Amino acid sequence: MKSNELPLMASEQPLEGDPIGEVAADHERLGYVTRLLGSPPGLNTALLGTLLFLVNAEESLHWLNGWWRLLAVLAWLASLVGGWRIYLADRIPEYYKQRFGSVQAARKPSSKWSAVFFLALFVLLLIALYFDPVASRLHLMISDPARQIDLWPSVLWAALLCGSLRWHMSSIERQRSYFLLAGTLGFTSIVSYAIWHPDVKQLGLWKILNAGGIGLSLIALGLYDYIILVHALPKRVAEGDDE
Amino acid sequence: MNNELNAVPSPNRLIHEPARLAILTVLSSCASADFVFLQKVTRLSKGNLSVQLTNLEQAGLVVIHKEIIDKKTRTTVSLSKRGISELADYWKTMDAIRAHVAREKRHRAPERNAPRPELSPEPAT
Numbered sequence: 001m002k003s004n005e006l007p008l009m010a011s012e013q014p015l016e017g018d019p020i021g022e023v024a025a026d027h028e029r030l031g032y033v034t035r036l037l038g039s040p041p042g043l044n045t046a047l048l049g050t051l052l053f054l055v056n057a058e059e060s061l062h063w064l065n066g067w068w069r070l071l072a073v074l075a076w077l078a079s080l081v082g083g084w085r086i087y088l089a090d091r092i093p094e095y096y097k098q099r100f101g102s103v104q105a106a107r108k109p110s111s112k113w114s115a116v117f118f119l120a121l122f123v124l125l126l127i128a129l130y131f132d133p134v135a136s137r138l139h140l141m142i143s144d145p146a147r148q149i150d151l152w153p154s155v156l157w158a159a160l161l162c163g164s165l166r167w168h169m170s171s172i173e174r175q176r177s178y179f180l181l182a183g184t185l186g187f188t189s190i191v192s193y194a195i196w197h198p199d200v201k202q203l204g205l206w207k208i209l210n211a212g213g214i215g216l217s218l219i220a221l222g223l224y225d226y227i228i229l230v231h232a233l234p235k236r237v238a239e240g241d242d243e
Numbered sequence: 244m245n246n247e248l249n250a251v252p253s254p255n256r257l258i259h260e261p262a263r264l265a266i267l268t269v270l271s272s273c274a275s276a277d278f279v280f281l282q283k284v285t286r287l288s289k290g291n292l293s294v295q296l297t298n299l300e301q302a303g304l305v306v307i308h309k310e311i312i313d314k315k316t317r318t319t320v321s322l323s324k325r326g327i328s329e330l331a332d333y334w335k336t337m338d339a340i341r342a343h344v345a346r347e348k349r350h351r352a353p354e355r356n357a358p359r360p361e362l363s364p365e366p367a368t
Binding site: 027030031032033102 | 274275278279281283284
Protein backbone atom coordinates (compact mmCIF):
# COMPACT_ATOMS: atom_id res chain seq x y z
CA MET A 1 0.00 0.00 0.00
CA LYS A 2 1.29 3.43 -0.91
CA SER A 3 1.56 5.70 2.07
CA ASN A 4 0.05 8.67 0.21
CA GLU A 5 -3.22 6.93 -0.49
CA LEU A 6 -4.75 7.45 2.89
CA PRO A 7 -4.53 11.15 3.69
CA LEU A 8 -7.27 10.78 6.28
CA MET A 9 -5.34 8.18 8.24
CA ALA A 10 -3.78 9.34 11.46
CA SER A 11 -1.00 6.78 11.09
CA GLU A 12 0.72 9.10 8.62
CA GLN A 13 0.69 12.03 10.97
CA PRO A 14 3.54 12.61 13.38
CA LEU A 15 2.94 10.72 16.58
CA GLU A 16 2.72 13.64 18.97
CA GLY A 17 0.34 14.29 21.83
CA ASP A 18 -2.44 11.73 21.77
CA PRO A 19 -2.11 9.55 18.64
CA ILE A 20 -5.04 7.32 19.60
CA GLY A 21 -7.21 10.40 19.98
CA GLU A 22 -6.08 11.57 16.54
CA VAL A 23 -7.02 8.20 15.01
CA ALA A 24 -10.45 8.49 16.61
CA ALA A 25 -10.84 12.07 15.29
CA ASP A 26 -9.99 11.02 11.72
CA HIS A 27 -12.43 8.16 11.92
CA GLU A 28 -15.10 10.52 13.22
CA ARG A 29 -14.50 12.45 10.02
CA LEU A 30 -14.91 9.32 7.88
CA GLY A 31 -18.12 8.54 9.75
CA TYR A 32 -19.37 12.10 9.23
CA VAL A 33 -18.83 11.94 5.44
CA THR A 34 -20.56 8.53 5.29
CA ARG A 35 -23.58 9.76 7.24
CA LEU A 36 -23.70 12.88 5.07
CA LEU A 37 -23.92 10.81 1.88
CA GLY A 38 -26.53 8.59 3.53
CA SER A 39 -28.76 11.61 4.24
CA PRO A 40 -30.88 13.41 1.58
CA PRO A 41 -28.65 15.00 -1.11
CA GLY A 42 -27.55 18.56 -0.36
CA LEU A 43 -28.14 19.62 -3.96
CA ASN A 44 -31.78 18.54 -3.64
CA THR A 45 -32.10 20.78 -0.57
CA ALA A 46 -30.48 23.62 -2.54
CA LEU A 47 -32.90 23.04 -5.43
CA LEU A 48 -35.91 23.10 -3.10
CA GLY A 49 -34.47 26.27 -1.58
CA THR A 50 -34.20 27.82 -5.04
CA LEU A 51 -37.84 27.00 -5.81
CA LEU A 52 -38.94 28.41 -2.45
CA PHE A 53 -36.82 31.51 -3.03
CA LEU A 54 -38.37 32.01 -6.49
CA VAL A 55 -41.89 31.67 -5.08
CA ASN A 56 -41.23 34.11 -2.22
CA ALA A 57 -39.08 36.57 -4.13
CA GLU A 58 -41.68 36.98 -6.89
CA GLU A 59 -43.50 39.48 -4.68
CA SER A 60 -40.35 41.58 -4.64
CA LEU A 61 -40.34 42.04 -8.43
CA HIS A 62 -42.89 44.87 -8.29
CA TRP A 63 -40.18 47.50 -8.49
CA LEU A 64 -39.48 46.41 -12.11
CA ASN A 65 -41.48 48.12 -14.88
CA GLY A 66 -42.84 47.31 -18.34
CA TRP A 67 -40.91 44.78 -20.44
CA TRP A 68 -38.38 44.14 -17.72
CA ARG A 69 -41.13 42.93 -15.44
CA LEU A 70 -42.58 40.68 -18.16
CA LEU A 71 -39.12 39.21 -18.89
CA ALA A 72 -38.48 38.68 -15.18
CA VAL A 73 -41.82 36.90 -14.74
CA LEU A 74 -41.10 34.66 -17.78
CA ALA A 75 -37.62 33.81 -16.46
CA TRP A 76 -39.17 33.16 -13.06
CA LEU A 77 -41.76 30.76 -14.54
CA ALA A 78 -39.12 28.94 -16.66
CA SER A 79 -36.85 28.48 -13.62
CA LEU A 80 -39.73 27.22 -11.52
CA VAL A 81 -40.86 24.64 -14.12
CA GLY A 82 -37.25 23.60 -14.87
CA GLY A 83 -36.47 23.19 -11.19
CA TRP A 84 -39.53 21.05 -10.53
CA ARG A 85 -38.75 18.84 -13.55
CA ILE A 86 -35.19 18.23 -12.28
CA TYR A 87 -36.52 17.50 -8.79
CA LEU A 88 -39.26 15.12 -9.94
CA ALA A 89 -36.99 13.24 -12.38
CA ASP A 90 -34.66 12.26 -9.51
CA ARG A 91 -31.68 13.50 -11.50
CA ILE A 92 -29.76 14.71 -8.46
CA PRO A 93 -29.75 11.34 -6.59
CA GLU A 94 -28.62 9.70 -9.84
CA TYR A 95 -25.79 12.24 -10.19
CA TYR A 96 -24.78 11.63 -6.58
CA LYS A 97 -24.62 7.87 -7.20
CA GLN A 98 -22.32 8.36 -10.17
CA ARG A 99 -20.14 11.03 -8.61
CA PHE A 100 -19.78 9.79 -5.02
CA GLY A 101 -21.05 6.20 -5.00
CA SER A 102 -23.94 5.19 -2.80
CA VAL A 103 -24.55 4.54 0.86
CA GLN A 104 -27.58 3.02 2.48
CA ALA A 105 -28.23 4.97 5.66
CA ALA A 106 -28.03 3.17 8.98
CA ARG A 107 -31.23 1.59 10.30
CA LYS A 108 -33.99 3.98 11.17
CA PRO A 109 -34.46 4.77 14.84
CA SER A 110 -36.22 2.06 16.82
CA SER A 111 -39.92 2.25 17.71
CA LYS A 112 -38.97 3.72 21.10
CA TRP A 113 -37.17 6.62 19.43
CA SER A 114 -40.01 7.03 16.92
CA ALA A 115 -42.42 7.40 19.84
CA VAL A 116 -40.14 10.02 21.41
CA PHE A 117 -39.96 11.83 18.04
CA PHE A 118 -43.75 11.93 17.61
CA LEU A 119 -44.19 13.06 21.20
CA ALA A 120 -41.69 15.88 20.59
CA LEU A 121 -43.57 16.79 17.39
CA PHE A 122 -46.86 16.92 19.31
CA VAL A 123 -45.33 19.18 21.95
CA LEU A 124 -43.91 21.42 19.19
CA LEU A 125 -47.37 21.66 17.58
CA LEU A 126 -48.84 22.72 20.92
CA ILE A 127 -46.10 25.33 21.24
CA ALA A 128 -46.82 26.50 17.69
CA LEU A 129 -50.48 27.07 18.60
CA TYR A 130 -49.34 29.46 21.29
CA PHE A 131 -46.58 30.89 19.14
CA ASP A 132 -48.72 33.09 16.89
CA PRO A 133 -49.76 35.54 19.65
CA VAL A 134 -46.17 35.41 20.89
CA ALA A 135 -44.94 36.26 17.38
CA SER A 136 -47.39 39.19 17.17
CA ARG A 137 -46.09 40.50 20.46
CA LEU A 138 -42.52 39.99 19.28
CA HIS A 139 -43.19 41.99 16.10
CA LEU A 140 -44.73 44.77 18.20
CA MET A 141 -41.62 44.74 20.37
CA ILE A 142 -39.39 45.26 17.33
CA SER A 143 -41.68 48.04 15.98
CA ASP A 144 -42.93 45.91 13.09
CA PRO A 145 -46.71 45.70 13.60
CA ALA A 146 -47.27 44.92 9.88
CA ARG A 147 -45.03 41.83 10.35
CA GLN A 148 -42.87 42.73 7.37
CA ILE A 149 -39.69 41.33 8.93
CA ASP A 150 -39.38 37.56 8.54
CA LEU A 151 -37.90 36.11 11.73
CA TRP A 152 -38.03 32.46 10.62
CA PRO A 153 -34.65 32.29 8.82
CA SER A 154 -32.84 33.55 11.95
CA VAL A 155 -34.79 31.06 14.09
CA LEU A 156 -33.93 28.21 11.68
CA TRP A 157 -30.18 29.01 11.70
CA ALA A 158 -30.11 29.46 15.48
CA ALA A 159 -31.93 26.13 15.99
CA LEU A 160 -29.52 24.34 13.64
CA LEU A 161 -26.57 25.95 15.43
CA CYS A 162 -27.85 24.84 18.85
CA GLY A 163 -28.50 21.34 17.51
CA SER A 164 -24.97 21.06 16.15
CA LEU A 165 -23.26 21.91 19.44
CA ARG A 166 -21.77 19.03 21.39
CA TRP A 167 -19.18 18.71 24.11
CA HIS A 168 -16.77 16.72 21.93
CA MET A 169 -16.73 17.79 18.29
CA SER A 170 -14.49 16.63 15.48
CA SER A 171 -12.86 19.35 13.36
CA ILE A 172 -15.36 18.82 10.53
CA GLU A 173 -18.29 19.21 12.97
CA ARG A 174 -16.71 22.32 14.45
CA GLN A 175 -16.33 23.73 10.94
CA ARG A 176 -20.06 23.17 10.34
CA SER A 177 -20.88 24.94 13.61
CA TYR A 178 -18.84 27.98 12.49
CA PHE A 179 -20.76 27.97 9.20
CA LEU A 180 -24.07 27.84 11.08
CA LEU A 181 -22.89 30.64 13.38
CA ALA A 182 -22.05 32.76 10.31
CA GLY A 183 -25.54 32.08 8.88
CA THR A 184 -27.20 32.97 12.18
CA LEU A 185 -25.25 36.23 12.39
CA GLY A 186 -25.98 37.03 8.72
CA PHE A 187 -29.74 36.61 8.97
CA THR A 188 -29.91 38.23 12.41
CA SER A 189 -28.13 41.27 10.97
CA ILE A 190 -30.74 41.50 8.16
CA VAL A 191 -33.45 41.60 10.86
CA SER A 192 -31.62 43.95 13.21
CA TYR A 193 -30.69 46.37 10.42
CA ALA A 194 -34.39 46.74 9.59
CA ILE A 195 -35.19 47.36 13.26
CA TRP A 196 -32.63 50.18 13.59
CA HIS A 197 -33.17 51.59 10.07
CA PRO A 198 -36.87 51.09 9.19
CA ASP A 199 -36.34 52.89 5.84
CA VAL A 200 -34.41 49.88 4.55
CA LYS A 201 -37.71 47.97 4.27
CA GLN A 202 -38.42 49.93 1.08
CA LEU A 203 -35.18 48.73 -0.53
CA GLY A 204 -35.54 46.02 -3.24
CA LEU A 205 -32.46 44.07 -2.10
CA TRP A 206 -33.64 43.97 1.52
CA LYS A 207 -37.12 42.84 0.40
CA ILE A 208 -35.61 39.96 -1.60
CA LEU A 209 -33.26 38.89 1.23
CA ASN A 210 -36.08 39.10 3.76
CA ALA A 211 -38.82 37.41 1.71
CA GLY A 212 -36.54 34.71 0.30
CA GLY A 213 -34.73 34.10 3.59
CA ILE A 214 -35.81 30.47 4.06
CA GLY A 215 -35.08 29.66 0.40
CA LEU A 216 -31.63 31.28 0.61
CA SER A 217 -30.97 29.39 3.85
CA LEU A 218 -31.81 26.04 2.22
CA ILE A 219 -29.60 26.91 -0.75
CA ALA A 220 -26.67 27.75 1.54
CA LEU A 221 -27.13 24.62 3.70
CA GLY A 222 -27.49 22.31 0.70
CA LEU A 223 -24.48 23.76 -1.12
CA TYR A 224 -22.37 23.53 2.04
CA ASP A 225 -23.10 19.80 2.39
CA TYR A 226 -22.36 19.28 -1.30
CA ILE A 227 -19.02 21.11 -1.07
CA ILE A 228 -18.02 19.02 1.96
CA LEU A 229 -18.66 15.86 -0.05
CA VAL A 230 -16.76 17.18 -3.09
CA HIS A 231 -13.73 17.93 -0.88
CA ALA A 232 -13.87 14.60 0.97
CA LEU A 233 -14.52 12.40 -2.06
CA PRO A 234 -12.21 13.14 -4.98
CA LYS A 235 -13.49 12.70 -8.53
CA ARG A 236 -10.57 10.50 -9.50
CA VAL A 237 -9.02 7.93 -7.23
CA ALA A 238 -5.81 5.94 -7.59
CA GLU A 239 -6.06 3.62 -10.60
CA GLY A 240 -2.82 1.71 -10.05
CA ASP A 241 -2.98 -1.78 -8.64
CA ASP A 242 -0.55 -2.06 -5.77
CA GLU A 243 -1.48 -5.45 -4.39
CA MET B 244 8.66 -4.63 33.29
CA ASN B 245 7.15 -7.82 31.85
CA ASN B 246 4.15 -7.46 34.14
CA GLU B 247 3.68 -3.88 32.94
CA LEU B 248 3.69 -5.02 29.30
CA ASN B 249 1.18 -7.78 30.07
CA ALA B 250 -1.14 -5.20 31.63
CA VAL B 251 -1.39 -3.29 28.31
CA PRO B 252 -4.17 -4.80 26.18
CA SER B 253 -3.20 -5.47 22.56
CA PRO B 254 -5.53 -4.37 19.74
CA ASN B 255 -6.84 -6.77 17.09
CA ARG B 256 -4.10 -6.69 14.43
CA LEU B 257 -6.56 -7.42 11.62
CA ILE B 258 -8.57 -4.29 12.44
CA HIS B 259 -5.60 -2.14 13.49
CA GLU B 260 -4.25 -1.87 9.90
CA PRO B 261 -5.16 1.72 8.75
CA ALA B 262 -6.88 0.79 5.47
CA ARG B 263 -9.00 -1.94 7.05
CA LEU B 264 -9.83 0.28 10.03
CA ALA B 265 -10.98 3.03 7.64
CA ILE B 266 -13.22 0.56 5.75
CA LEU B 267 -14.75 -0.76 8.97
CA THR B 268 -15.29 2.76 10.34
CA VAL B 269 -17.13 3.78 7.18
CA LEU B 270 -19.27 0.64 7.29
CA SER B 271 -20.09 1.18 10.96
CA SER B 272 -21.66 4.55 10.04
CA CYS B 273 -24.13 3.10 7.53
CA ALA B 274 -26.16 0.00 6.74
CA SER B 275 -24.15 -0.71 3.57
CA ALA B 276 -21.89 1.09 1.11
CA ASP B 277 -20.97 0.38 -2.48
CA PHE B 278 -17.46 -0.19 -3.82
CA VAL B 279 -17.25 3.23 -5.54
CA PHE B 280 -17.93 5.10 -2.31
CA LEU B 281 -15.53 2.94 -0.30
CA GLN B 282 -12.82 3.55 -2.87
CA LYS B 283 -13.38 7.31 -2.86
CA VAL B 284 -13.62 7.76 0.87
CA THR B 285 -10.60 5.59 1.70
CA ARG B 286 -8.66 6.70 -1.43
CA LEU B 287 -7.38 3.17 -1.96
CA SER B 288 -6.74 1.69 -5.40
CA LYS B 289 -9.27 -0.83 -6.73
CA GLY B 290 -6.88 -3.75 -6.26
CA ASN B 291 -5.90 -2.80 -2.74
CA LEU B 292 -9.50 -2.24 -1.71
CA SER B 293 -10.58 -5.65 -3.08
CA VAL B 294 -7.73 -7.37 -1.23
CA GLN B 295 -8.63 -5.65 2.05
CA LEU B 296 -12.32 -6.47 1.57
CA THR B 297 -11.50 -10.12 0.85
CA ASN B 298 -9.39 -10.29 4.02
CA LEU B 299 -12.20 -8.78 6.05
CA GLU B 300 -14.75 -11.12 4.48
CA GLN B 301 -12.57 -14.17 5.19
CA ALA B 302 -12.30 -13.04 8.82
CA GLY B 303 -16.11 -12.81 8.92
CA LEU B 304 -16.13 -9.09 9.67
CA VAL B 305 -17.96 -7.93 6.52
CA VAL B 306 -20.56 -9.30 4.14
CA ILE B 307 -20.04 -8.68 0.42
CA HIS B 308 -23.04 -8.70 -1.88
CA LYS B 309 -22.67 -8.63 -5.68
CA GLU B 310 -25.46 -7.97 -8.15
CA ILE B 311 -25.57 -7.21 -11.85
CA ILE B 312 -27.33 -4.00 -12.84
CA ASP B 313 -27.33 -2.94 -16.53
CA LYS B 314 -24.60 -5.49 -17.35
CA LYS B 315 -22.36 -3.99 -14.65
CA THR B 316 -21.42 -5.64 -11.39
CA ARG B 317 -22.37 -3.63 -8.34
CA THR B 318 -20.62 -4.59 -5.14
CA THR B 319 -22.19 -3.64 -1.83
CA VAL B 320 -20.48 -4.21 1.49
CA SER B 321 -21.94 -4.24 4.98
CA LEU B 322 -20.63 -4.98 8.44
CA SER B 323 -21.46 -8.44 9.83
CA LYS B 324 -22.67 -8.94 13.42
CA ARG B 325 -19.23 -10.23 14.31
CA GLY B 326 -17.67 -7.18 12.64
CA ILE B 327 -19.83 -4.85 14.73
CA SER B 328 -18.78 -6.49 18.01
CA GLU B 329 -15.10 -6.82 17.01
CA LEU B 330 -14.96 -3.13 16.07
CA ALA B 331 -16.59 -2.15 19.36
CA ASP B 332 -14.04 -4.31 21.22
CA TYR B 333 -11.23 -2.69 19.22
CA TRP B 334 -12.26 0.82 20.30
CA LYS B 335 -12.62 -0.37 23.90
CA THR B 336 -9.06 -1.75 23.73
CA MET B 337 -7.79 1.53 22.29
CA ASP B 338 -9.51 3.45 25.10
CA ALA B 339 -7.87 1.10 27.62
CA ILE B 340 -4.46 1.71 26.02
CA ARG B 341 -5.06 5.47 26.14
CA ALA B 342 -6.02 5.26 29.81
CA HIS B 343 -2.93 3.14 30.51
CA VAL B 344 -0.63 5.64 28.76
CA ALA B 345 -2.21 8.54 30.68
CA ARG B 346 -1.72 6.63 33.96
CA GLU B 347 1.93 5.97 33.10
CA LYS B 348 2.50 9.65 32.31
CA ARG B 349 1.02 10.65 35.66
CA HIS B 350 3.23 8.16 37.50
CA ARG B 351 6.37 9.35 35.75
CA ALA B 352 5.68 13.07 36.10
CA PRO B 353 6.65 13.30 39.81
CA GLU B 354 9.85 11.42 39.06
CA ARG B 355 10.77 13.93 36.35
CA ASN B 356 9.83 16.94 38.48
CA ALA B 357 11.69 15.73 41.59
CA PRO B 358 14.85 17.78 42.37
CA ARG B 359 18.02 16.03 41.34
CA PRO B 360 20.26 14.96 44.23
CA GLU B 361 23.26 17.18 44.54
CA LEU B 362 26.47 15.51 43.46
CA SER B 363 29.06 15.33 46.15
CA PRO B 364 32.20 17.23 45.22
CA GLU B 365 34.93 15.02 43.94
CA PRO B 366 37.66 14.55 46.45
CA ALA B 367 40.67 16.64 45.64
CA THR B 368 43.59 14.59 44.65
